[in-house]
Amino acid sequence: MSGTFAARVTAAVKVYGSGDAEVRALDGATLGFGTGRFTAIMGPSGSGKSTLMHCAAGLDTLTFGQAYIGGTELGSLSDKKLTLLRRERVGFVFQSFNLLPTLTVAENITLPQDLAGSRPDPEWTEALIDVVGLGDRLHHRPGELSGGQQLGVPPGP
Ligand SMILES: Nc1ncnc2c1ncn2[C@@H]1O[C@H](COP(=O)(O)OP(=O)(O)OP(=O)(O)O)[C@@H](O)[C@H]1O
Ligand SMILES: [Mg+2]
Structure with a gap:
């Protein structure tokens, strides 16, 4: 190769x-x-x-x-x-989402960096959250999201 x-x-x-x-x-x-x-x-x-x-x-x-x-x-x-x-x-989106049900949306998003002890760049995090349209869902739990929201699919026009 x-x-x-x-x-x-x-x-x-x-x-x-x-x-x-x-x-x-x-x-x-x-x-x-x-x-x-x-x-x-x-x-x-x-x-x-x-x-x-x-x-x-x-x-x-x-x-x-x-x-x-x-x-x-x-x-x-x-x-x-x-x-x-x-x-x-490695970043990985699982076929079934593997979100942690007891953590909020915001905590799920930053979990890998929290585990690594690194501080997420707030501007970058905000930009990503904006892309997937979850800005008003950050303090909800995964069980309170739609299937597409759990997957992080952009909401579309
Ligand atoms: N943990 C496991 N133990 C035993 N068999 C497994 C395990 N995981 C997958 N398999 C089997 O291995 C094969 C491949 O499974 P895999 O999940 O990789 O398929 P896939 O191509 O991703 O399918 P799908 O499109 O349905 O997601 C299947 O026959 C499945 O039943
Ligand atoms: Mg599969």
Whole structure:
């Protein structure tokens, strides 16, 4: 593969379960996500898209093969280093949102930075909140939002 990749996997195999319950969700996938590009992954339900994303982002581990973020091979990292890399270099929108129900919208938005002990830039945070139209919902809990608001979909015109 040529060019630079923000993330890539080589010969990626992911097997869930064992015996009769075994599922081979990835079976030797090699691909890269080009730096500065948008990449869409398409395929039928159950074809392994979420599995691929989770493994490429360091949220889950491959059974065989390698996953890289930039030049870093994730399998070689300790749990602590992997946690730091995820916190500092990966953003992930889950298929089901994984918002923390007891935190407010504002607290959910800044949670990764709060955990990292860094102070969110108020102007940048405000700009993001503006884009997704949640300015008047900041002190609500996720359960009080619509499905699209939970996902952070811009409200449109
Ligand atoms: N934790 C798990 N344990 C066992 N099997 C799993 C697990 N997660 C996913 N699978 C199985 O692995 C396969 C791939 O699942 P995956 O969630 O990656 O599919 P997907 O392409 O994201 O599907 P969808 O479009 O429905 O979101 C499916 O057969 C699924 O049932
Ligand atoms: Mg999925």
